[in-house]
Amino acid sequence: MDFEQADALNQAIRLLSLRHRARTAALLAPLGLHPGQEALLLELARTGPxxxxxxxxxxxxxxxxxTLMTRKLEAAGHIRRRPAPSDKRAGIVELTDSGKALADQVKRLWCALAEETVTGLPAQTVAxxxxxxxxxxGNVDSRRPRHAHGRRNGG
Structure with missing residues (x-):
């Protein structure tokens, strides 16, 4: 890949990330949430405590x-934390009724944001x-182990 193609790709990914996060922040603000907190709420709604x-x-x-997100969400009454029965040092996090209702609002917002983001794309591309x-x-995940046969890029 030459520099122009690489630059176009990297810039497009960077701009999408920045603008998606900004749009997320704008949509979450009326709910009293900051980016990242919605993911925590949705994860708890998906998995339970x-x-x-x-x-x-x-x-x-x-x-x-x-820890920071759970403190803020707990102070707002959306989650509760309690010691784990098997390990008192570990904290179990669960949604309150308020948190469940908020997670439902976030789900609707998330659907609207996704639809807004993919407007104009063919259904096959969206799928x-x-x-x-x-x-x-996965390709850029820094926690991913290196290939067994050595470093990437011929190094």
């Missing part, structure tokens, strides 16, 4: 970020996007 360490892993964020984007994410 989780230990904070598991939540950190599921969200792909560092434990201190989950393929999650797999394509997951592949791109």
């Amino acid at each position: 989780m230990i904070q360490a598991q939540l950190s892993e599921a969200l792909g964020v560092e434990p201190p970020s989950v 393929e996007l999650p797999v394509l984007l997951a592949t791109l994410t």
